[in-house]
Amino acid sequence: MAVGLRRPSQAVDLNELIRLFPPPPEYFETAYFAPPEEIERKQLARLRERALTAYQVPFFRRRWDDAHWNPRELHSIDDLWRAPQYTIDDIRDSIEKNPPWGDYQGVTPERARLEPMRIFMSGGTTGASRPTFYTQWDREVHAILTARVHFAMGVRPGDVVLNSWLYGTHNGAFGIDEGLYRWLNCVILTTSTGTVTATEKQIELALQYGASSVLATGDYLLRLADVARSMGVDPINDLKLKALATIGDPGPLEATFGRQSLQAYGFHELGWIAVECPARQGLHIFEDAVIIQIVDPDTGEALPDGELGSVCVTEIYKTGSPQFRYNVQDLSFLHPREQCACGSWLRRMAPFAGRGDNMVKLRGINVWPEAIGDVLRSVPDASKDYFVRAVRKGSRDELVASVVTDKSQDHFAAIQQEAERRLRDRLGVAITVEVVKPGALDQLTEIATSPKPKRFRDER
Ligand SMILES: [Zn+2]
Numbered sequence: 001m002a003v004g005l006r007r008p009s010q011a012v013d014l015n016e017l018i019r020l021f022p023p024p025p026e027y028f029e030t031a032y033f034a035p036p037e038e039i040e041r042k043q044l045a046r047l048r049e050r051a052l053t054a055y056q057v058p059f060f061r062r063r064w065d066d067a068h069w070n071p072r073e074l075h076s077i078d079d080l081w082r083a084p085q086y087t088i089d090d091i092r093d094s095i096e097k098n099p100p101w102g103d104y105q106g107v108t109p110e111r112a113r114l115e116p117m118r119i120f121m122s123g124g125t126t127g128a129s130r131p132t133f134y135t136q137w138d139r140e141v142h143a144i145l146t147a148r149v150h151f152a153m154g155v156r157p158g159d160v161v162l163n164s165w166l167y168g169t170h171n172g173a174f175g176i177d178e179g180l181y182r183w184l185n186c187v188i189l190t191t192s193t194g195t196v197t198a199t200e201k202q203i204e205l206a207l208q209y210g211a212s213s214v215l216a217t218g219d220y221l222l223r224l225a226d227v228a229r230s231m232g233v234d235p236i237n238d239l240k241l242k243a244l245a246t247i248g249d250p251g252p253l254e255a256t257f258g259r260q261s262l263q264a265y266g267f268h269e270l271g272w273i274a275v276e277c278p279a280r281q282g283l284h285i286f287e288d289a290v291i292i293q294i295v296d297p298d299t300g301e302a303l304p305d306g307e308l309g310s311v312c313v314t315e316i317y318k319t320g321s322p323q324f325r326y327n328v329q330d331l332s333f334l335h336p337r338e339q340c341a342c343g344s345w346l347r348r349m350a351p352f353a354g355r356g357d358n359m360v361k362l363r364g365i366n367v368w369p370e371a372i373g374d375v376l377r378s379v380p381d382a383s384k385d386y387f388v389r390a391v392r393k394g395s396r397d398e399l400v401a402s403v404v405t406d407k408s409q410d411h412f413a414a415i416q417q418e419a420e421r422r423l424r425d426r427l428g429v430a431i432t433v434e435v436v437k438p439g440a441l442d443q444l445t446e447i448a449t450s451p452k453p454k455r456f457r458d459e460r
Contacts, residue, residue: 004114011115011136021288021317023144023183024151031288036337036345039287040077046316047291048074051083054322059094059104080291085300085312085325087357091130100131107133107320117320120171120268129169132269135320139178142271145286146179149264149272150186150215154243157185160209161245162202164216164224166449167192175271176215193449194220199227206239213241218248218261219447225256247451249384263351266451267330269323270315274349279341282348289317292349294334295327297356305336310356311349329356330452331370358456360390362397365429369456375426376403376433379419381411387441392460399431406438 022031034042051071054060064071067084074080094102101108111117116136121129134142155161161180165173173192180186189205191197193216197205203224206214214221221244225235233239236258244253250261265283266272273290274283285292294309295302303309312327335348354370361367369388376386385404390397401423405415412435419433445453 006115008116008136012140014140017137017140017144021141021144024148027144027148028151032284032344032346034345039345042288043291043316044074044077046288047077047080047314050314050316050318050322051324053106053319054324057104057106057322059090059102060322060324063090077291080314080325081293081302083325085295085327087327087329088130092128095128095130101133102131105131105133105321106318107135109133111135111320118174120175121169122268130269133321135318138318138320140182141289141317142175143179144183145266145271145273145289146175147183148286149266149275150176150180150184150213150243150245152275152277153213153245153262153264154259155180155184155186155213155245156242158187159184159212159242160187160189162189162191162206162211162214162216164191164193164197164202164214164220165451167196170449171268172451175268179272180215194223199224200231203228203231203233203239206241207233211241213243213245215245217448217451217453218246218253219453221246221248222252222256223448252384265330265332265349265352267328269321269326270313273313276351277340277342277344281340282335282350284340284342284344284346284348287346290315292334292347293325294332294349297329297331297359300327303333305334308333308350308353330354331356331368352452355456358458360397360399360458362399362429362431365427367399367427367429367431371427372399372401372423372431373455375422376401376419379403379415379422381405381407381415382419382435383438385438385441385445385447386455387444388456390456390458390460397460400434401431402434402436402441404436404438404441 051074055071063084069083094104118134118139120132163173163177165176167173177188181188191202228235235256241257244257244259244261253261262276264272264275274285276283291314293312295312297310308331310327311330311332312325314325315323331353332350337347339345354368358369359366372388373386376382377384383404387402389400403419415435416433423431447453
């Protein structure tokens, strides 16, 4: 045996892991109802410890030294506001200067000689992929958080589930697989997306084995329902899914499957970190594993509760690659800490509301692609799918919004006019609209494969 090699049972003390990060159902009987003092005491202790280990990583040490921020000066959680934040641009820069892994990783592949390790990567559809190493401990906690989210969504031990997320370099499917296999005791059929296992086949498998859930994007689930109907299978009475474990607009999903659809939030560097409760007053954050702050997308300054801004996250659960004040540039807002109708004191955040780095200044007016999408969705005969491009025309920046309709071509001009009129009225600036057929935007939006559909491309 290689010197130092540790087997899974040696690398992680599973009893300690469960004590610190309870999996479901225990989590929803214990830490979920912790009083505020206990939540914050635990957070501060874990944060202080994490700051010291993150300081050993060159990327953080350099940035913190430059900003004269000392990780030993964390006396309250509010002190975290003084630590420098970073964005995806800093990660890209780190990879460019320290190929191929960057110097923001707390560990390198060498570490895998000592313990089982995994690498997760961003989808990498635009620009280079961003790798994140997970030690075995980090993988286990990530998997427990995943299990918590799916338990909250209604998935239960002993369930047979289809995992229709894409098993590829985008690691969402593997994360869900590990979480539900290891910590929720589900039996997983690894179908992957409709391009890997035909949707008709997926429906047959779900019926044959009595699947309680099909894990996929909301858009794929809606597509699956359409295909089911064309096969004479009723999505509500025949498929009988017990849980809608998905991401997407809850309205159409609930109408289609006759089940409540709760929202969740996460990203590849950290996994799933928040999930909605049945009271539906926001997504409860797993505060034993992360601290969420909301910052101004332009200045990085703190924003008050209730105000929409960029999610800035600090994980307090890992042993390998740190994320310490990582400004993810996803848009959300925080609710004040108060007891929810479900009984939990865990802070709640709003669902993902778009990307903070997609804002375009158009003739002095700040425009978000998501705001354009909201307007487009109100246009009669327009479907909810859309895509926005920023282009340069002569000396002016312009936005072109594409909207989908299943109406015939004769209706395109009327839909276009109505959409342009509404955009001008609501946003106060002229935006060009083009009307396209269903499917025309799928390549751009990655709607069937990505947990967060793309809505914007800067072509200037
Ligand atoms: Zn609640």
